Amino acid sequence: MTGYAVRVEAVRFAYGGGEGDVEALKGVSLDVAAGERVALLGPNGAGKTTLTRLLVALRRPAAGRVLVGDWDVATRRPDEMARRVGYVFQHADQQLFARTIADDVAFGPRRLGRPASGVAAALDELELEAVAGLHPYDVPPPTRKLVALAGVLAMEPGLLVLDEPTAGLDRRERERVVAALRRRADAGVTVLAVSHDLAFVAELAERAVVMRDGRIVEDRAVGDLMYDRAALSRVGLKPPTTVEISMALGLAGGPVRAAEVVEALRGVRWTQNAESSRDAEQASGSS
Template sequence: MSLVELADVSYTYPGGVLAVDGVSLRVDAGESLAIIGQNGAGKTTTVKLMNGLLKPSSGRVLIGGEDTARRTAAQVARRVGYVFQNPDDQIFNTTVAKEISYGLKRLRLDAGESERRLDEAAALTGLGDRLEENPHDLPLSVRKFVTIAAVLAVDCEVLVLDEPTAGQDQAGLDRIAEIVEVMTGRGRAVVTITHDMEFVARHFARVVVMAERRVVTQGRAEEIFTDSAAMATARLARPAIVELADRLGLADVGLSLDALADAWRSRG
């Protein structure tokens, strides 16, 4: 059973703006899934439907086989955690520790388990020495990790990251990649919506391409990024490694730089 399934889902905002039109996709346990497309393609609406912030105008959204129509937004968010693109839309506490702990209080865990989760989330996001700082005083790149830590602590089955790499340096990118690896290794799923094709190519196994409020195609990352027609339809640039492989006549080596280098050397 998929953790999340969207079955022919459409959503129209108040005022009549159609944002998602007949979208079907699934999210499985232990997988990393990227949803890519231009602004206005329907990506953000799609993930908000996943975590209950929005309810479909038609079609069904299933979380662990249960229809979200029968659940409150809070109940769905307990299973599908959403990290907003702008951390200032989520942060409201006066210390990093309080921000991370806020969701834990609603779970009514014992003190020892709450402290363990706080410490683990802080360690994974690099915030262990900043717990008593005011998150509003931190740089934007660090504030993003505060909101990620707050969702990690709740231990949702699905972690949704909205443009997580924006504004990050290489150390931040490496940390996000580690979070994806750790969470999928635990059997959780990680979903991202992003314009960062290079990051997706390196760290996400499956890709959904959206354009004009619909899914254009979906499949393994190496299949999608070498599908010139699908990328052109969505008006997306292919990752640099795919362009390089094409120029070298090695388009079938996948998305690994090491594999590309080995294939080039084997040519003699």
């Protein structure tokens, strides 16, 4: 699977289009390389969702240019963009309609004339085979959201754009999403995710782009941003618990993913245990 690069050039966008409307995007430029995993962060109303809508031609920029691979988005309809971009809406659980989950997941590939093999693969990646024969509205809304994600993965897009993919999911479901997205990224797919969930961002992304008031205000490595408490708090965020622990203990190497933090903690536990057992020895000796 080939990933697509994204190029956003000096894009401006205002809702309503009339004068005096608040500009949602005030000149945004962004380059994402093929296969990169990028998180789009920022407070509500920063313009994150608007920016992602431009990538699938659901909105047209008032100025500037958007490219996905060699396609200029301005010349394409949303259903054409679906050949390259898989877009997962925040309330994706509201778009299901087929009589079985497998049928619903197959809708996108069928529209695009893509092979049905993608359906089984997507169901497998999100561990949905067990419910594939059920009606989408017979499973709880979080599962429905996973089904919607599977429906997009089944279309085998080269660019995945996700709007708050973990909102409303529990820890186990979130892990399934991370695993599926990382597998796609490893295969070369570009991933761009809008999220407030920094624990998820820590697991998924390598680069973080922060927006505020229709502009990009930070663009740096995730590992770097997670340890910058001031930069995060400027946009109403704080480091995920794992990074807080790492900061408190001064773990070496600035680990970000939970597994990395655990690995780093292994080294710490030994010395701490040694100290505490020495304390215990002293305590028992003095009594």
